[in-house]
Amino acid sequence: MQQHNDPILKVSNLKKHFPIKSSIPFKKSTQFVKAVDGVSFDLYKGETLGIVGESGCGKSTVARLINQLISPTEGVVEFKGTDLASLNTKDIRSARKSIQMVFQNPYASLDPRKTIEYLVAEPLVIHGIGDEASRKKRVIELLETVGLSAYHAKRHPHEFSGGQRQRINIARALALNPDIVVCDEPVSALDVSVQAQVINLLKDLQKEFGLTYIFISHDLNVVNYMCDRIAVMYLGKIVEIGTYKEIYENPQHPYTQALLSAIPKENPFDAKERIILSGDVPSPVNPPSGCAFHKRCRFAMEKCATMQPTLDTVTATHQVSCHLFEAIQQEVPTP
Amino acid sequence: MTERLLDVENLTVEFKSGGSTMKAVNGVNLQLNKKETLGIVGESGSGKSVTATALMRLIPSPPGKITNGKIHFNGRDLLAISEKDMRNVRGNDMSMIFQDPITSLNPVLTVGNQIIEVIQAHETISKKDAAAKAVEMLKMVGIPEPEKRLKMYPHEFSGGMRQRVMIAIALACNPKLLIADEPTTALDVTVQAQILDLMKKLQQEHDTAIIMITHDLGVVWELCDKVNVMYAGRTVESTTTRQLYEKPLHPYTWGLLESQITMGTQEQQRLPAIPGSPPDLTMPHSGCHFSSRCPLATDICRSKAPDLVEVQDNHFVACHLQSKEQIVARKEGIFNATAQ
Numbered sequence: 001m002q003q004h005n006d007p008i009l010k011v012s013n014l015k016k017h018f019p020i021k022s023s024i025p026f027k028k029s030t031q032f033v034k035a036v037d038g039v040s041f042d043l044y045k046g047e048t049l050g051i052v053g054e055s056g057c058g059k060s061t062v063a064r065l066i067n068q069l070i071s072p073t074e075g076v077v078e079f080k081g082t083d084l085a086s087l088n089t090k091d092i093r094s095a096r097k098s099i100q101m102v103f104q105n106p107y108a109s110l111d112p113r114k115t116i117e118y119l120v121a122e123p124l125v126i127h128g129i130g131d132e133a134s135r136k137k138r139v140i141e142l143l144e145t146v147g148l149s150a151y152h153a154k155r156h157p158h159e160f161s162g163g164q165r166q167r168i169n170i171a172r173a174l175a176l177n178p179d180i181v182v183c184d185e186p187v188s189a190l191d192v193s194v195q196a197q198v199i200n201l202l203k204d205l206q207k208e209f210g211l212t213y214i215f216i217s218h219d220l221n222v223v224n225y226m227c228d229r230i231a232v233m234y235l236g237k238i239v240e241i242g243t244y245k246e247i248y249e250n251p252q253h254p255y256t257q258a259l260l261s262a263i264p265k266e267n268p269f270d271a272k273e274r275i276i277l278s279g280d281v282p283s284p285v286n287p288p289s290g291c292a293f294h295k296r297c298r299f300a301m302e303k304c305a306t307m308q309p310t311l312d313t314v315t316a317t318h319q320v321s322c323h324l325f326e327a328i329q330q331e332v333p334t335p
Numbered sequence: 336m337t338e339r340l341l342d343v344e345n346l347t348v349e350f351k352s353g354g355s356t357m358k359a360v361n362g363v364n365l366q367l368n369k370k371e372t373l374g375i376v377g378e379s380g381s382g383k384s385v386t387a388t389a390l391m392r393l394i395p396s397p398p399g400k401i402t403n404g405k406i407h408f409n410g411r412d413l414l415a416i417s418e419k420d421m422r423n424v425r426g427n428d429m430s431m432i433f434q435d436p437i438t439s440l441n442p443v444l445t446v447g448n449q450i451i452e453v454i455q456a457h458e459t460i461s462k463k464d465a466a467a468k469a470v471e472m473l474k475m476v477g478i479p480e481p482e483k484r485l486k487m488y489p490h491e492f493s494g495g496m497r498q499r500v501m502i503a504i505a506l507a508c509n510p511k512l513l514i515a516d517e518p519t520t521a522l523d524v525t526v527q528a529q530i531l532d533l534m535k536k537l538q539q540e541h542d543t544a545i546i547m548i549t550h551d552l553g554v555v556w557e558l559c560d561k562v563n564v565m566y567a568g569r570t571v572e573s574t575t576t577r578q579l580y581e582k583p584l585h586p587y588t589w590g591l592l593e594s595q596i597t598m599g600t601q602e603q604q605r606l607p608a609i610p611g612s613p614p615d616l617t618m619p620h621s622g623c624h625f626s627s628r629c630p631l632a633t634d635i636c637r638s639k640a641p642d643l644v645e646v647q648d649n650h651f652v653a654c655h656l657q658s659k660e661q662i663v664a665r666k667e668g669i670f671n672a673t674a675q
Contacts, residue, residue: 054523055494161612162379191378191550196594196608203605218523221596225606248598262528264553266597268576276532277525280493 006081007042008179008212009066009099014039014075016061020285034284035061037236038075040311043180048206048213050227050244052220052259054281058236059216063182066214067099068092079180097127100173104185106165110157116143116168117153123175142171145208146201163194167201174205182214187222199226220263224248229317232256235284235292238311242318252320254297291323299324340511340544341367341390346404348382348389351397355617359385361568362403364643365546367561369511372538372545374559374576376552376591380613382568383548387514390546391431392421409511427457430505434517436497440489446473446500447485450507457508472503477533495526499533506537513538514546519554531557552595556580564588567614567624570643574650584652586629623655631656 017032036058043049051059064070066077068084077084084095100123103109110119120139124130130138140150146167157165166186173181183202187195199222205211217223223230224244231241232253240253251257258275265272277296282288288295294304303323311319312326343365350357360382367373375383388394389401392413406413409428413421433439441449450469454460460468466485473481476499489497498518505513515534519527535558538545547558555562555576562579564572564587572585583589590609611628614620623629626636635655643653 054525163612192552193378193590193594193609194612196596196606197610199596200606200608219596220524221598224598225596258525262524263598264527264531264551265556266553267580268556269580270556274528274532276528280495280526 005044008045008080009043010076010078011042011062011066012040012076012078014062014065014077015073016058016065016070017073031285034236034287036065036072037284037287039233039236039238040075041231041238041241043212043214045179045212046206046210047228048215048226050223050230051214051216051233052218052223052230053233054218054259056281056284057233058284059218059233060184062233063101063184063214063216066180066182067096067101094127097176098179100176100178100181102166102169102173102181102183102186104188106162106169106189107157109169110165112157114156115153116148116155116157116160119157119168120153120171120175123172127176129176138175139171142175143168145174145205146171147197161194162190163197166190166198170198170201170205174209177209178211180212180214182216184216185218186215188217188219195222202226220260232259235281235287237292237321239293239322240318240320241311242314242320246315246318250314250318252314252318252325253293253322254299254324255293258296291321301327338369339366340369340371340409341365342405342407343390344405344407346386346389346406347402348385348394348399349402350399352617357616358568359399359616360389363563363565363568363570364573365563367512367544367546369544370538370542371561372547372559374555374562375546375548375565376550376555376562377565378550378613380567380616381565383565384516386565387431387516387546387548390514391425391429393425393431423457426453426510427508428510429512429514430508430510431514431516432498432501432505432518434520436494436501436521437489439501440497442489445486445488446492450485450500450504453504453507468507469503472507473500475506475537476500476503477529478503494522495529498522498526498530502530502533502537506541506543509541510543512544512546514548516548517550518547520549520551527554534558552591564591567616569624569640569653570651571625571653572651573643578647578650582650584646584650585625585654586631586656587625590628623653 014036015038016036017034019029020031020033022029039062051062053059065072071085079095084092087095117139120142121135124135124138139153143150143152148164148167187198190198206213215223215226227244229242230244230247231238234255240247240256247256251260258277261275279296282295290306291304291309294300301323309321309323311321313319343363346360346363347358348360350359363386375386377383390406394401401414447466447469450472451462451465454465454468469485470481473484478484478496478499492500519530522530549555559576561575563570564585566587572588583592593607594609609628614624614627622637622639623641626632629636641653641655643651645651
């Protein structure tokens with residue numbers, strides 16, 4: 001973690017509201033799914049930032065916004081100082097060379113009719129890099145980097161297992177020498193033993209190529225293992241962000257605490273006290289007033305239903321968005 | 336406590352596809368007492384779900400067929416009874432919940448109708464009384480405003496709520512055995528905690544035995560008394576949950592335990608991973624199926640399939656290495672050296 005450098009990626013007040021189509025034709029939609037609602041964070045070179053949260057909290061939408069695959073309703077994504085939204089289509093394409101993605105489902109993300117060689121070379125072809133011979137060489141080099149062999153190049157995706165397909169996806173993401181790789185649940189569809197192989201590979205590649213990762217997952221154990229910093233999202237907002245140690249050892253937000261306590265036991269002797277959250281995640285169309293979490297929160301106060309909390313600083317690297325923390329701060333003034 | 340509920344002997348299930356036959360389940364034995372919870376763990380393709388569907392006699396045929404074995408359930412051999420009798424057993428005595436609750440519920444029927452249907456299929460009861468019972472069931476699984484929810488359709492429920500409905504349907508006739516096939520895999524951790532909590536509570540209230548099929552050892556630690564570890568259609572290790580954690584004997588179990596990421600996993604440490612991937616079951620294979628990935632494999636492992644032997648009290652292992660050798664040979668991180 002190099003916290004002192006300028007961030008490689010700066011996301012500020014990012015919002016994405018998807019309109020809900022009105023059932024009356026031509027009528028303007030008045031309701032919106034607030035998938036991402038004001039997310040800000042900095043990403044530093046060489047680090048891994050984890051984004052965790054339950055399904056529907058907006059993790060994947062953040063990933064797609066960063067890559068400009070969808071354009072934000074509001075807010076700015078700055079990559080190395082340039083606002084990506086200000087670029088024209090052509091320039092965005094070249095910016096995307098530096099920000100690549102790996103998706104969750106290795107079965108759906110590879111075209112079954114193409115050979116591995118074609119699939120891995122495709123990004124190079126799109127960006128017009130090299131001639132055919134040099135691309136061939138590069139494909140083999142990439143396959144070897146991710147632990148496959150040159151003879152795999154002529155095969156089709158169905159001949160590979162899930163773990164191998166995820167390796168191919170990683171090779172594809174690396175083809176353009178990106179700075180940032182956004183991994184959207186890269187190991188969720190894999191078996192445990194294979195999951196470990198892919199995680200090891202991701203860690204090795206990071207060391208070798210100095211990659212920066214945004215690692216999106218709902219598996220808290222994997223995130224803890226992979227990431228330097230973690231952002232916890234709830235209903236389109238970051239409720240807590242900090243280094244993995246701060247999040248796991250000193251979680252401040254009641255939601256983070258509940259999320260951590262929901263992780264299954266580590267062994268049969270573990271007598272773990274569990275905070276069981278009641279109810280479900282509320283609809284992002286009509287999020288609750290005030291703090292979005294207050295209806296499920298054990299400590300909810302009157303204030304929580306009316307006022308939205310802001311991100312407060314716990315330490316230089318740890319921020320939390322909760323009225324409770326503010327209240328504690330006021331009672332015990334920090335020296 | 337020691338009353339035997341289910342005794343499965345040498346269960347073998349084959350699937351024919353194209354010209355080849357695949358033994359998805361190859362001689363599996365299971366024992367389950369009343370009120371007990373048995374976990375079946377394994378990777379995808381290890382045959383855990385096929386075992387469960389075979390117990391319910393729900394294997395699609397063709398292409399699948401139970402070619403061998405006996406299923407003694409509650410004093411009867413389920414493979415010998417007629418389909419009509421089997422229909423009575425399903426739902427009444429044993430029922431099943433599946434991984435994905437949205438595909439197991441009928442989208443065009445209200446949730447209430449689906450619960451009432453099950454109750455009426457097994458009991459002579461008026462629709463009104465069945466509806467009252469359905470409300471009770473929904474209340475039991477912790478669904479708020481059950482009267483209102485009864486008239487709603489599956490798409491109006493969240494994932495966790497749908498799984499609660501599935502549990503309500505499964506428990507509607509108070510079965511002696513509940514088979515849960517990855518019931519929490521599609522759910523978020525917080526919802527998973529809710530559902531596991533609910534299953535534990537209901538098991539105590541109704542004295543149901545549970546077979547829990549999962550790939551997540553965390554779920555096993557939470558809920559199960561005993562575990563069967565499956566690999567490539569066979570049971571490789573079977574013992575109590577605590578014994579499995581403390582003294583696992585099969586190299587595959589070690590790999591499974593070690594590659595599990597937990598909060599204690601050091602961030603600098605490289606994850607131990609089992610090299611390679613599970614074998615293709617359509618290929619003929621002599622020897623132990625795990626031998627190609629096993630760091631301790633010897634010649635005999637590659638030529639002869641090991642039998643499941645009881646090496647200690649209630650601890651069964653299918654491995655050529657003798658238990659003592661295994662414990663000696665078990666050095667922390669045998670999978671580290673070979674891990675790619």
